[in-house]
Amino acid sequence: MNIAISNTSEKPIYQQLFEQISAQILKGELESGYGLPPIRQAATELGVSIITVKKAWEELERLDLIYTITGKGCFVADLSPDEMLQRRNDMILQRMAIDADYYKSFGLTIEEVFELMRKVY
Amino acid sequence: MNIAISNTSEKPIYQQLFEQISAQILKGELESGYGLPPIRQAATELGVSIITVKKAWEELERLDLIYTITGKGCFVADLSPDEMLQRRNDMILQRMAIDADYYKSFGLTIEEVFELMRKVY
Amino acid sequence: MNIAISNTSEKPIYQQLFEQISAQILKGELESGYGLPPIRQAATELGVSIITVKKAWEELERLDLIYTITGKGCFVADLSPDEMLQRRNDMILQRMAIDADYYKSFGLTIEEVFELMRKVY
Amino acid sequence: MNIAISNTSEKPIYQQLFEQISAQILKGELESGYGLPPIRQAATELGVSIITVKKAWEELERLDLIYTITGKGCFVADLSPDEMLQRRNDMILQRMAIDADYYKSFGLTIEEVFELMRKVY
């Protein structure tokens, strides 16, 4: 659990949580079966409300990235490396399509995108 | 004025307006001195509230992309081609830095970003 | 809005809400574009918390049965009669598969199921 | 004892146990007088808590489907074939009434229910 929360960000806290944890799962930092901290503990550690943590956890479960055993806790789902790569790419492509639309609205060619992206990456 | 508004989008309408017009200005579609339609007219044409249009116009003026002549209307600012290119890149790079952070959070290399970006572009 | 809430039921309130409204939508009682009552109003009318109503609404939106326009309200989605029938059957079949498993666990044949079902229907 | 437990199911484990065993008794798979495994053994075999097994056994005893002889164990109750059939139907009809209400809430006719049920059975 290595999470950074920004209260000033325009992005909702639960979404920050969701994005960071899903990224950690899909790039293999959190192994299958890994037990996430109890929501109450996570809430106090992160300094947010229980409900906020729960909302993020729910979204993770909805995408089958974690599973819940009531009374036991929440655990990282069992995904094969192939599945993880697929899910990761799906997630990124979904976001990237929106980003690409933005770049295109400014008339950028793919080559220009590459050139600028190399600068900031 | 070629604008597409989505009421159901999670993105605020005024921001959709702002993004699309600023993009059109910075890629040269709207020439310097071009007179934007009066706020009331734009509002009825787009089917949005006057307040919403005003908010978008204010944001455009704040970034010196348009200027207002009281009683006459709003006009696209005078920007040299160099300035326009500079402003366009600034705007894109600002967004791109955020996008890049997102991609990096999933552990993508720049090459992987290029590969996926080529798919959606 | 014709909703019956049971506080004593073992079924969560938000799920009762979801089930009843989704049923009303999918059997055509609530027409496309129909504006649901504001969540605060619905909450007071039903005597439940705003959050409870919101949770039900969120689930409806997740299944594209309603859509939200921030600042305006929530509206029944536009679904063709064919789509509605399809969605209705999907929803029922999902539940029915579980019910069928239960009946099968008692060794019932399909004919016995029909016979008993006719009694209670 | 042929039981399948799902930890991730929303249905409580004790209830899964109860449902499966009661079904086996009422369809005659477990004969009258058959000795259920000791709670501790059942618990370890199924990989669940003793408390959980006990709760299921208690529910079975409450419905007179099994009886306990202190120090000896739990045994399947003596039920005549007629009684078993009656009890089975009672149990199924109770559930079926709920299921029927659900189908009816979607406006299904009994014929539509039969048609769909045939698909999944």
Add this chain to the structure above:
DNA sequence: GTGGTCTAGACCACG
């Protein structure tokens, strides 16, 4: 006015 988010605290079922 609307929905979107968040808080702090409570009670319950399950194991």
Add this chain to the structure above:
DNA sequence: GTGGTCTAGACCACC
């Protein structure tokens, strides 16, 4: 101990 649900009330952005 765990998660699941619910409450009452607050603040914000958008329109």
